[in-house]
Amino acid sequence: MFKKVLLAEDFQGGNHGIVEVLREKLHIEELQEELYCDKALTRLKVALKNHVPYELLITDLLFVADHIDRKLTSGIELIKASRALQPTLKVIVNSMEDNPVKINTLFKEQKINAYVCKSRHGLTELVNAIQEVYHNRTFVSPQINLNVADNVFELDGFDMMILKDLADGLTKKEISEKLKQQKITPNSESTIDKKVSRLFDEFGAKNTHHLIAKLVRGGKI
Amino acid sequence: MFKKVLLAEDFQGGNHGIVEVLREKLHIEELQEELYCDKALTRLKVALKNHVPYELLITDLLFVADHIDRKLTSGIELIKASRALQPTLKVIVNSMEDNPVKINTLFKEQKINAYVCKSRHGLTELVNAIQEVYHNRTFVSPQINLNVADNVFELDGFDMMILKDLADGLTKKEISEKLKQQKITPNSESTIDKKVSRLFDEFGAKNTHHLIAKLVRGGKI
DNA sequence: AAATCCCTTGCAGATTTCTGTAAGGGATTG
């Protein structure tokens, strides 16, 4: 899991449980929160200079103005500035915005790694998103109809067949026998084991229960 | 996947890419299209007589009249006639109708296996529906508010906790330890085993994989 | 031709799941 994460969160956002939840659910050693874009950028700069750079930036989009002067006034500016000095930095945007077109633009132009909508399940989704991004995948809150990210997770026909059968309650032995009967190859139990285990890594699942839950939620199976 | 599928589609419907998309996405060996109910029924008859019956019928509801005389004038009549001669035939209805009550009636009286609304995502949904029906499940386009199939089995808070943790990839031993830590009782692995096994019966699940898939699909967890 | 890589398969073992039996405690009922 990520060791060093920076959270830039408009302090008016209210969601101040984020840090605690993330600390508890994931095991991130260093997780700092900043309420202003400028301060967040400074932190990134210092960390980079000291050769202990942040690995992930989680940022809001909207930062409401207050009495403090500021240069960076939005999450997009923060992302641009951050990527300018640390191009490999991974970025998750966590905001209220739910316009697919705008979110799509974030992926296209800012190359963000995930977008999580602030909603009832926003925190759970954020945890998922971090895990996905850690495994070099993208993530978008399911309620966002972003047909751009539809093909992000490619499951070939063989994977699909196995997963659907597992979700239907078949054991791997039964799936193996079924494949042999249909003269489909590969069909050994061992290979099925391997295929599924590989999917654990790809989707950041701990076991088959977890994998099935994730894929069904994502509408993949 | 289905080997032999018949598509009855009002030719005014316009959606003539259906056949190509289905052929490409799924791997159906024989996929024929008919523009008239009567011709579709004839095809079913002939196939059955030659001992190579169709496995799935996908039909529209509304077939607009033109110069050709016809006996069957709607999808419902086609379904009734088809089922009369081949009761095991699976049926997916693909139409513009979006009245939940009418769609509900199709499930109740015609025992159709899936209903897909013709809409922007209709084709994608149709692909999903075919896969679901192939696995002996039903499917309804998500935009249809069909709270009919509510087998209201009560899940109490304790069941929910266990199920969510399982779906999150925790083992029963881990759940047991977590409960002990939180001083929640009961908390033994044995009791958790029993609780989950009881849910197998209630929800007709073969094992935990199956149960999780069902409950996530049903939006329970 | 040899080396290399990738995929498939078998096998072994540790862990987990699933099912059944049995024992004990608390609450209810006769």
Place this chain on the structure above:
DNA sequence: CAATCCCTTACAGAAATCTGCAAGGGATTT
């Protein structure tokens, strides 16, 4: 009080999952 029921728990054994290691084959590269 005794009988009964229900819930919790322990335990045991069979089946299934999960993770390694190793062997073999086919395709590609050197």
